[in-house]
Amino acid sequence: MRGATAQVIDALPEPGGQLAALYPEKLIFDVAGFPRVLAKDLVANLRQQAGQFGQPIHCGQRVVGLEEADGVFTLVTETDRFPSRAVIIAAGIGAFAPRKLPQACAEPWYGRGIDPVVRSPQDYAGKHVVIIGGGDSAFDWAHQLEGVARSIRLVHRSDRFRAHQATVDQVLASAAAGRSAVHTFHELADVVAEGDRLVALDLKDIKAKTTTRVPCDVVLPMLGFVSDMGALLDWGLTVEKDEIHVSQTMETGRPGLWAVGDVNTYPGKLKLIATGFAEACIAVNQAVHWVYPDKKVNPGHSSNLAVFGQKDD
Ligand SMILES: Cc1cc2nc3c(=O)[nH]c(=O)nc-3n(C[C@H](O)[C@H](O)[C@H](O)COP(=O)(O)OP(=O)(O)OC[C@H]3O[C@@H](n4cnc5c(N)ncnc54)[C@H](O)[C@@H]3O)c2cc1C
Structure with missing residues (x-):
């Protein structure tokens, strides 16, 4: 939506985090717009929604390191390297691996x-x-x-x-x-x-x-699965009990790195899917503005965006 490229990297063989690994068959009642939804169906819908933008999802890739040089971060997995100008950490309760x-x-x-x-x-x-x-x-x-x-x-x-x-x-x-x-x-x-x-x-x-x-x-x-935070928390961030402290704009304190979802903490934090969604919107818009300072922090509404063929009211 913001005209930036992005890629998702996850240790699991399929996207979906805790919903896919821990409770695919459980009903969720507190995601806005769904009176009730099976966790696996919510994941399928999220995949479909994200798929509209064609950004790659790299599964089975466990991030083991982060390098930074000349304004570029490189996320290092066990087999590959993913360069990026900004990183949003959404690592939840850690990388899942089959027990x-x-x-x-x-x-x-x-x-x-x-x-x-x-x-x-x-x-x-x-x-x-x-x-x-x-x-x-x-x-x-x-x-x-x-x-x-x-x-x-x-x-x-x-x-x-x-x-x-x-x-x-x-x-x-x-x-x-x-x-x-x-x-x-x-x-x-x-x-x-x-x-x-x-x-x-x-x-x-x-x-x-x-x-x-x-x-x-x-x-x-x-x-089932076991989860492990691994090296993720050693990136010069403020970490307490496996949670990354963030500001109200989801900044970690290290420029270029944001943290959202269950992995972050701040006063009043609620570990819910709904709050994770909102935090991701905040972090993405901050990151886009950081990489492209000419782009606004607030992009406006999807219902008005040219990328969807919608006109300004
Ligand atoms: C049984 C159960 C029921 C729940 N029911 C509800 C509910 O009804 N409503 C609700 O709002 N919330 C519910 N939750 C909480 C909800 O699932 C979490 O808030 C949500 O999953 C957090 O999403 P997340 O993306 O932050 O983290 P996660 O879902 O934990 O996803 C994190 C992802 O990051 C990946 N990852 C981590 N570290 C690495 C690494 N080093 N390299 C690569 N990948 C990595 C993991 O593999 C994982 O896929 C429930 C949780 C559980 C366990």
Whole structure:
């Protein structure tokens, strides 16, 4: 809207922050204009809205450093570098990463049989897939991979699931019909390999204390996410309890860096989606004015902007 280029960088494989990672199936009641909205639907709408402007979103990119030279910041991720004249930190409660399986036997197989992030269902065509977990992601993928994977097993430590009931019912019905398998009260006991290829898993029944060997080409751990602030707070900012102090214009105190959303704090701060939206508007307009001093801080209303083909009243 302001005629500036921008890019979003996020550690998650998909945009959406806490809404996508922690509560996609929960209803939200306090976002203006939506009497009620599922968190995942709000994220989908935000993506669609942002997509109108064609600015790139770089997912799976965890920012590990910030460099500054000749008026240009460079955000450094584990694999890339992103130069920019201004940075808006919207890091929430930190970078999300998939929670790892606690069993030591699993560690050597990450990236060569254990996939922490699922990208395309077609990657699992014709394979024996074991999904570990009892939440939405576990059930969504068990359902989606039916008819694609050679076999699907869902393994969970209890018989209580934290997933949308309709999807749970679909997966349980499929297991009852013999199209997949659900192992409740089971956990990973060992990884079975032939050479350097994962071929099976030993699953332990934690009640009966017995072990079953099941064929497996790929393990998909769906155990939720852990978050970590990492190096982000060491950028010469005023930080207290993982929160960046900002002024009423969302300035961090380091010129060129603003902070919005759950990661910032100021007197009266409310950690809500609605306040995050407002803070982002304030920071963006300040940043645009800082990079282009001839542009106004206050751009006017979207309903009047030429960029949308709207005329001034
Ligand atoms: C269960 C639950 C229910 C909630 N319900 C509501 C509600 O009903 N209404 C409401 O208003 N609010 C609710 N909230 C709060 C709301 O989700 C947060 O206020 C909101 O998500 C904050 O958005 P954010 O963009 O600031 O941070 P986040 O949503 O935390 O997003 C931060 C993003 O930054 C990324 N990131 C962080 N560090 C890095 C790094 N180094 N490199 C790359 N990426 C990084 C993370 O991966 C993440 O995607 C709820 C929260 C929870 C946990």
